Amino acid sequence: MIDIKFIRDNLDAVRAAIHNKNSTCDLDRLIAVDDRRRKIQQEADALRAKSNELSAQVGLFKNPKSKWYQEAVAKGTSPDQIRAEGDKLQAESASIKQRIKELEDEEKVVAGEFQNLMLTVPQVPSARTPIGRSAEDNVEVRRWGEPRKFDFKPKDHVELGTALGILDIERGVKLAGTRNYLLRGAGSLLHHAVLRLAMDVIIERGFEPITVPILVRDEMMYGTGYYPGGEEQAYRCERDAKSLVGTAEVSLTAMYGDEILDEAMLPVKVAAVSTCFRREAGAAGKDTYGIYRIHFFDKVEQVVLCRADEAEGEKFHHEIIANAEIVLQKLELPYRILSVCTGDMGQGKVEMYDIETWMPSRNSYGETHSASRFGEFQARRLNLRYKGADKKTHFCHTLNNTVIASPRILIPILEQYQNPDGSVTVPNALRTYMNGLEQIGARTA
RNA sequence: GGAGAGGUGGCUGAGUGGCUUAAAGCGACGGUUUGCUAAAUCGUUGUACGGGUAACACUGUACCGGGGGUUCGAAUCCCCCCCUCUCCGCCA
Numbered sequence: 010m011i012d013i014k015f016i017r018d019n020l021d022a023v024r025a026a027i028h029n030k031n032s033t034c035d036l037d038r039l040i041a042v043d044d045r046r047r048k049i050q051q052e053a054d055a056l057r058a059k060s061n062e063l064s065a066q067v068g069l070f071k072n073p074k075s076k077w078y079q080e081a082v083a084k085g086t087s088p089d090q091i092r093a094e095g096d097k098l099q100a101e102s103a104s105i106k107q108r109i110k111e112l113e114d115e116e117k118v119v120a121g122e123f124q125n126l127m128l129t130v131p132q133v134p135s136a137r138t139p140i141g142r143s144a145e146d147n148v149e150v151r152r153w154g155e156p157r158k159f160d161f162k163p164k165d166h167v168e169l170g171t172a173l174g175i176l177d178i179e180r181g182v183k184l185a186g187t188r189n190y191l192l193r194g195a196g197s198l199l200h201h202a203v204l205r206l207a208m209d210v211i212i213e214r215g216f217e218p219i220t221v222p223i224l225v226r227d228e229m230m231y232g233t234g235y236y237p238g239g240e241e242q243a244y245r246c247e248r249d250a251k252s253l254v255g256t257a258e259v260s261l262t263a264m265y266g267d268e269i270l271d272e273a274m275l276p277v278k279v280a281a282v283s284t285c286f287r288r289e290a291g292a293a294g295k296d297t298y299g300i301y302r303i304h305f306f307d308k309v310e311q312v313v314l315c316r317a318d319e320a321e322g323e324k325f326h327h328e329i330i331a332n333a334e335i336v337l338q339k340l341e342l343p344y345r346i347l348s349v350c351t352g353d354m355g356q357g358k359v360e361m362y363d364i365e366t367w368m369p370s371r372n373s374y375g376e377t378h379s380a381s382r383f384g385e386f387q388a389r390r391l392n393l394r395y396k397g398a399d400k401k402t403h404f405c406h407t408l409n410n411t412v413i414a415s416p417r418i419l420i421p422i423l424e425q426y427q428n429p430d431g432s433v434t435v436p437n438a439l440r441t442y443m444n445g446l447e448q449i450g451a452r453t454a
Numbered sequence: 455g456g457a458g459a460g461g462u463g464g465c466u467g468a469g470u471g472g473c474u475u476a477a478a479g480c481g482a483c484g485g486u487u488u489g490c491u492a493a494a495u496c497g498u499u500g501u502a503c504g505g506g507u508a509a510c511a512c513u514g515u516a517c518c519g520g521g522g523g524u525u526c527g528a529a530u531c532c533c534c535c536c537c538u539c540u541c542c543g544c545c546a
Binding site: 047050051053054055057058060061063064065066067068069071072077095096098099100101102103105106269396400402 | 527
């Protein structure tokens with residue numbers, strides 16, 4: 010959500026954002042509803058003021074203990090006269106109440122529509138964000154590392170993992186349906202090793218590790234911008250009005266919602282490893298092979314809450330991207346960074362970069378990380394604020410990025426590190442997390 | 455899951471229908487006093503949305519966990535929900 014005042018003052022910029030982000034937000038309707046909302050408020054406020062005034066008077070007339078009453082009696086006014094006067098005012102008050110009631114009913118309807126429209130207004134993207142319709146218009150920023158050139162016919166991760174007995178998709182599907190899997194033995198160890206490495210890196214970079222709920226109240230989904238619109242993508246537990254998160258970003262970002270932080274607490278840098286649940290509705294038939302697009306996975310996520318300062322937000326954006334790069338570089342996996350275009354970035358984002366890691370079986374880079382900067386979009390929805398040195402409260406700015414998501418990252422690991430005999434060399438950086446294991450499969454001796 | 459007790463400003467805590475624009479204290483901020491620290495003393499002290507202004511000032515409304523209701527008038531009475539605590543039961 011962005012500031013209605015900002016919207017009214019920057020109609021052109023918002024209109025452009027709606028167009029460039031392929032948003033269906035009806036800006037004209039929003040402005041019309043807001044106009045009506047303000048009119049109603051003004052009228053109702055005036056009536057309420059009048060009503061309060063009358064009630065105060067009636068109070069004096071009806072309360073024999075009041076100073077006014079006692080003075081009136083002392084002056085010779087009879088209790089009957091006072092009561093009659095009070096009844097008259099009371100009748101007048103009642104008629105005003107009737108009109109207030111009507112206005113309030115309309116206010117409720119209008120405010121509801123206003124809220125719904127406000128939730129659909131996109132954040133204005135940064136000036137350097139490329140304008141485009143879809144993922145095809147994303148712009149590559151830089152690359153690191155060289156994709157491996159194989160002198161034998163490389164296998165894909167499913168062939169490798171199944172033959173090694175570390176990946177069992179069939180039984181995963183038997184248990185839980187399509188897009189499910191089992192990781193076994195060294196596969197499971199590899200999965201945990203990657204997460205441990207990522208946690209160690211992010212902690213070393215100054216982030217507080219936090220264990221968070223992954224089944225959260227729906228309002229956290231609204232607060233972080235996943236709802237409305239993303240309900241189909243999430244597993245909702247309707248009878249509890251809660252949802253399984255698709256990322257720990259939700260819990261980490263909403264953690265301080267409805268609070269006013271001391272500026273000295275900022276920036277808040279937190280990270281969590283959590284299981285992530287995604288229904289992948291609408292993705293039927295897409296990436297059905299292997300463990301690329303699956304219903305559950307584990308992810309180390311990093312979140313920064315900082316002051317409402319554009320430059321500071323940009324600084325932290327670079328920082329959280331660098332954090333993810335450190336992990337990939339430790340794993341010696343080639344990757345590239347994309348500046349995500351307006352049409353592909355999501356309504357709440359100011360700026361977004363994806364990191365794609367080289368996946369031999371796709372003969373291309375595949376998305377493994379996503380780094381977003383939201384400005385105050387999420388903070389406004391979450392009512393997440395801080396008190397600044399200027400004594401005023403401001404909405405925080407929020408950012409987040411993947412540190413590592415597994416098992417998707419196992420795709421490039423298995424495929425890049427495979428050997429001609431079908432074994433897989435364990436990346437150096439992971440060996441300490443796997444009891445020194447150097448190779449999965451064929452004998453090392 | 456059962457029974458009970460609660461939820462008031464940054465914090466503690468009064469307030470059971472109208473002299474409450476939420477007492478008092480603490481904290482914070484500002485002034486005075488002071489060789490420094492401490493103490494004393496005086497004052498200020500929330501949020502949101504409107505109106506107003508160049509910006510202040512000023513001003514209206516709402517807010518005592520959330521939402522409804524009763525009433526001319528609700529922190530206070532009624533209903534529903536959420537949360538916390540205590541005891542019991544169950545349990546990794």
